[in-house]
Amino acid sequence: MARWDAVVVGGGHAGCEAARLLSLRGLCTALVTDRREAIGRMSCNPSVGGVGKGHLVRELDALGGLMGKAADRTGTHFRLLNASKGPAVQGLRCQSDRDCYSRTVRGLVEATPGLEVLEGRVAGLLLAGGRAAGVVLEGGGTIEARAVVLTAGTFLGAEMHVGEERTPGGRTGEFAAAALSNFLKNMGVAMLRLKTGTPCRLHRDSIRWETLERQEGDPSPEPFSLQSAPFPVLPQMACHLTRTTAATAALVRANLHRSPLYAGAIRGVGPRYCPSLEDKVVRFPHHETHQVFLEPDGLESEEVYPNGLSTSLPREVQEALVRTLPGLEEARLLRHGYAVEYDAVDPRQVTASLECRAFPGFYLAGQVLGTTGYEEAAALGLWAGYNAARALRGEPPFRLRRDEAYLAVLVDDLVTRGVTEPYRMFTSRAEHRLLLDRHSAYRRLSAYGEADGVVPAAEAAEVRDREAAVERILRRLRAERLPGTGERPTLAAWLARPGADPAELLPLLSEPAFERREVREYVASEVKGEGYRERERQEARRIARAGATALPADLAYGAIPGLSREVVERLTAARPETLGQAARIPGVTPAALTLLRVAAAGRGRA
Amino acid sequence: MPDPRGTLVAEATPPGRGSLRVVRLSGEGALALLRALFEPEGFAPWDHPRRLCLGTIQDQAGTAMDEGLAVYFAAPASFTGEEMAEFQCHGSPGVVEALKAACVALGARPALPGEFSFRAFLNGKLSLPDAEAVQALTACETALQARACGPEAARGLSRRAAGWRDRLLDVMASWEARLDFPEDAPALAGAERAGALAELSAELGELLEAAGRARPLRRGWRVALCGPPNSGKSSLFNALLQRERALVTPHPGTTRDVIEEAVDLEGLPVVLLDTAGVRAPGDPVEALGIERGLAAAREADGVLLLWDGSRGWDEETQRLLETLSEKLVAAVETRADLGPSAGDAPAGVPGFRVSNTTGEGLAALAAHLAAWARRTLPAGGLLLLNDRQLSALAEARRACDGAEALLAAGESEEVALQELRAARRALDDLLGGSDPEALYDRVFRAFCIGK
Numbered sequence A: 001m002a003r004w005d006a007v008v009v010g011g012g013h014a015g016c017e018a019a020r021l022l023s024l025r026g027l028c029t030a031l032v033t034d035r036r037e038a039i040g041r042m043s044c045n046p047s048v049g050g051v052g053k054g055h056l057v058r059e060l061d062a063l064g065g066l067m068g069k070a071a072d073r074t075g076t077h078f079r080l081l082n083a084s085k086g087p088a089v090q091g092l093r094c095q096s097d098r099d100c101y102s103r104t105v106r107g108l109v110e111a112t113p114g115l116e117v118l119e120g121r122v123a124g125l126l127l128a129g130g131r132a133a134g135v136v137l138e139g140g141g142t143i144e145a146r147a148v149v150l151t152a153g154t155f156l157g158a159e160m161h162v163g164e165e166r167t168p169g170g171r172t173g174e175f176a177a178a179a180l181s182n183f184l185k186n187m188g189v190a191m192l193r194l195k196t197g198t199p200c201r202l203h204r205d206s207i208r209w210e211t212l213e214r215q216e217g218d219p220s221p222e223p224f225s226l227q228s229a230p231f232p233v234l235p236q237m238a239c240h241l242t243r244t245t246a247a248t249a250a251l252v253r254a255n256l257h258r259s260p261l262y263a264g265a266i267r268g269v270g271p272r273y274c275p276s277l278e279d280k281v282v283r284f285p286h287h288e289t290h291q292v293f294l295e296p297d298g299l300e301s302e303e304v305y306p307n308g309l310s311t312s313l314p315r316e317v318q319e320a321l322v323r324t325l326p327g328l329e330e331a332r333l334l335r336h337g338y339a340v341e342y343d344a345v346d347p348r349q350v351t352a353s354l355e356c357r358a359f360p361g362f363y364l365a366g367q368v369l370g371t372t373g374y375e376e377a378a379a380l381g382l383w384a385g386y387n388a389a390r391a392l393r394g395e396p397p398f399r400l401r402r403d404e405a406y407l408a409v410l411v412d413d414l415v416t417r418g419v420t421e422p423y424r425m426f427t428s429r430a431e432h433r434l435l436l437d438r439h440s441a442y443r444r445l446s447a448y449g450e451a452d453g454v455v456p457a458a459e460a461a462e463v464r465d466r467e468a469a470v471e472r473i474l475r476r477l478r479a480e481r482l483p484g485t486g487e488r489p490t491l492a493a494w495l496a497r498p499g500a501d502p503a504e505l506l507p508l509l510s511e512p513a514f515e516r517r518e519v520r521e522y523v524a525s526e527v528k529g530e531g532y533r534e535r536e537r538q539e540a541r542r543i544a545r546a547g548a549t550a551l552p553a554d555l556a557y558g559a560i561p562g563l564s565r566e567v568v569e570r571l572t573a574a575r576p577e578t579l580g581q582a583a584r585i586p587g588v589t590p591a592a593l594t595l596l597r598v599a600a601a602g603r604g605r606a
Numbered sequence B: 001m002p003d004p005r006g007t008l009v010a011e012a013t014p015p016g017r018g019s020l021r022v023v024r025l026s027g028e029g030a031l032a033l034l035r036a037l038f039e040p041e042g043f044a045p046w047d048h049p050r051r052l053c054l055g056t057i058q059d060q061a062g063t064a065m066d067e068g069l070a071v072y073f074a075a076p077a078s079f080t081g082e083e084m085a086e087f088q089c090h091g092s093p094g095v096v097e098a099l100k101a102a103c104v105a106l107g108a109r110p111a112l113p114g115e116f117s118f119r120a121f122l123n124g125k126l127s128l129p130d131a132e133a134v135q136a137l138t139a140c141e142t143a144l145q146a147r148a149c150g151p152e153a154a155r156g157l158s159r160r161a162a163g164w165r166d167r168l169l170d171v172m173a174s175w176e177a178r179l180d181f182p183e184d185a186p187a188l189a190g191a192e193r194a195g196a197l198a199e200l201s202a203e204l205g206e207l208l209e210a211a212g213r214a215r216p217l218r219r220g221w222r223v224a225l226c227g228p229p230n231s232g233k234s235s236l237f238n239a240l241l242q243r244e245r246a247l248v249t250p251h252p253g254t255t256r257d258v259i260e261e262a263v264d265l266e267g268l269p270v271v272l273l274d275t276a277g278v279r280a281p282g283d284p285v286e287a288l289g290i291e292r293g294l295a296a297a298r299e300a301d302g303v304l305l306l307w308d309g310s311r312g313w314d315e316e317t318q319r320l321l322e323t324l325s326e327k328l329v330a331a332v333e334t335r336a337d338l339g340p341s342a343g344d345a346p347a348g349v350p351g352f353r354v355s356n357t358t359g360e361g362l363a364a365l366a367a368h369l370a371a372w373a374r375r376t377l378p379a380g381g382l383l384l385l386n387d388r389q390l391s392a393l394a395e396a397r398r399a400c401d402g403a404e405a406l407l408a409a410g411e412s413e414e415v416a417l418q419e420l421r422a423a424r425r426a427l428d429d430l431l432g433g434s435d436p437e438a439l440y441d442r443v444f445r446a447f448c449i450g451k
């Protein structure tokens, strides 16, 4: 009998969520990491959330994840993006104190009962009867477990590039999991080569702050987790703005041949939405200037993160280049920027439980599945945790619909469509995004967390109370009318008008819950978007009906006449569970769907 | 939906090509069938795909049936994208029937109408509008119809719809970029937000309007023959049809119910409606018949008002003219063979003088009808749309307008985008789906995203 129920490999954002979830479900869990201090580390910019990403963090919180609470406790600058748009596309974003963040996460992980952190480097998987049975460590030791969750981030076969220099490793000063990557390849797991990058870091005291535009956080910010109180905890800081100049672009162009991206040293595919400075200059030659946000690394830290200056040009070029930006004329570099190439597992090899189809009991989550970003990683970690825990306890898998959560969009996109570049969440990826605003996240998801026992009872009760209050207020708004004479619209009709401020209704309602801003905004969001959301719900039902036909797991796509070889390959790779999922696979044409429907119906009759 | 498996056989004789008859096979078994039923005299068609080869067409027992040609198309370089073979023979219908029977005996299945195009669609050889065009062609009765719904017109539609979808995606990409990357993509001014959509909607509207006007082309222009009893309506009906379809007697009140029949006038489909003569009815049945005839005239696209030249233009005719004047295409005086008319039609009414017995004046009348029909067609290119195409385009337009209206009402882009997504779905339905990634290709091409 294995000593552990589950072993989680990696202590990043995915690993921490997965390990904590498994432990909260009463499973005996080991988290194996190279170095204990690296747990919860922010390897790129010290920031959490954004449009789409912020939505994920809220959902994580509703499902018992830790990212939202950690960000709230360590944030030094909070902003609601798209505040002038509707609630569906408003996103919370914060700057966190980098050191404080990882300490906080590590504290939460270490305080989780039943969760043990082990130091070690994993070199391979233990298999027994085709199932995952634990991990093998470099140096020969083993950790036996009934399930393995691999969250290796960008460490598989990682290589860093700065100019002509190449160093193995996934993060400055850390190792590259070459053995593990080779092990997976030898097991026949299909891998992708991806790329990401990070900018140099500047010394706080070398920047001429007084010449730069200041950007403050929101005066009374909203937390990611509605359970966070008091909030904010840390003193708040400002960001600053500067821009690249013609001189920056000229320098980049003159040294392009020394950039590993353009000199051909890098094969991996990088995300188009997180371009390096080299990419920006080459792909948008008509843009004279690009914004750069100077983000503080933390309250005590001397480091400043120049967001927008990701580059892997040679060190001396980076130093010259930084000084072409206003305010950075005398800037000193604390660290240089670099690009990192790494191996990721083609996500079409895992089921919607994130379990490897070829090796049951082997789960993957985070950047190793081809995503980018802390939030996406954490979301996958939590999802894998839910599913691994349920499988270990003999319960049905954890699934959500695409109209129910961004988490489901993320998982479904990955496992059915695969990736060609690191995957990041956008609200536009959700076809029913009007249903997925941040206010309704708890209503949509908390019940799942409560059912699985990972959301504390007190928290669940608080959510239920708030939902009940919102329901009651909504009922009253629809029934009660504005005071006065003449045509008196209902309070709901009044609130539905563009620009109406729910706070003006305070004297009319005398509802204690309505005194809380998050409740007022939730109510306003419900009232204003009701008609549109109803349409979304109908549309979601229509799509669900059309795509509900189940496709047998052993359907031999190659034997269906009329399917092109390319379509057969894609279907075989992704193994869609339903016709709807098949429809989302790129290259699967309406004609191919017709054939699949016929094939599925034929099997149904047989 | 037809079964996409199996080998199809059908006669595919091209119209108007004399005595040549073609039998076509498509599917996995096509090559085996060709080998079994064709004995080449020189080159074997299976060694020389796409080339007509001379030989003997035989039945499954090897008994020669006819001398002929055969051609083989290897998959996927064929119309359907599958293995295909064609036999061309000069033989009698009997030979063609025997050949088809031999194919069926060897495992082929008679194709349903349009099934070859369906296969071509499945294999990505035809877009949906193209495939529909091929199907529509088989149902076309006149040359002009064939031109308006043929593959060329369909390609025109596909091209235009693809262009609209492109532009729609551009609009969506720029809005989505501003929502998902508020710090990277600058906010749009109101006018810029809606301008491109207004243009798109206007173009969709034009096409829909033209398609509406071209509608008679699909179902035919409906022309009612009206007039007093015995004025010669049924006779003219038969004369224009060139067959004895309606009952003709010397007794007034012969025709009791509306009968309709299609006729091809200079390539235009016209549906003629013969109606009961209008007078004070003699019995309730006749009254009912008259009422039906008048109703048919009201719903028709045009009316021919007939009067008997040997009796003259009487009051009854004048009253009829007044009720039907809006629809009047011409007043037709019959019995021109019986000498000069006993009275003239009022000035200003376009008149024709014909004889149903000698055929005098009929050609001029037919030409006038055709010219009238043609005048109602839209000026630009002709395009016949089926109901699916019409409703997809109408939905795309409705959704574009809806998005504009939402923006104008002060809603933010994500709400208006819900409509644009509907517009995209409609155009996707029309053209066959598009990849969600197409949106992001545009976003990242147009905007420098990422700080």
Ligand SMILES: Nc1nc2c(ncn2[C@@H]2O[C@H](COP(=O)(O)OP(=O)(O)OP(=O)(O)O)[C@@H](O)[C@H]2O)c(=O)[nH]1
Pocket: B228, B229, B230, B231, B232, B233, B234, B235, B236, B247, B248, B249, B250, B251, B252, B253, B254, B255, B256, B275, B276, B277, B278, B334, B335, B336, B337, B338, B354, B355, B356, B357, B358
């Ligand atoms: N000589 C001559 N006789 C005609 C002509 N047209 C019709 N007739 C005759 O007129 C009679 C009536 O013709 P129909 O075509 O039945 O007239 P109708 O208008 O259909 O009459 P109802 O159905 O009774 O309203 C028949 O005996 C026809 O042969 C014509 O142009 N010349």
Ligand SMILES: [Mg+2]
Pocket: B233, B234, B235, B247, B248, B254, B255, B275, B277
């Ligand atoms: Mg008659």
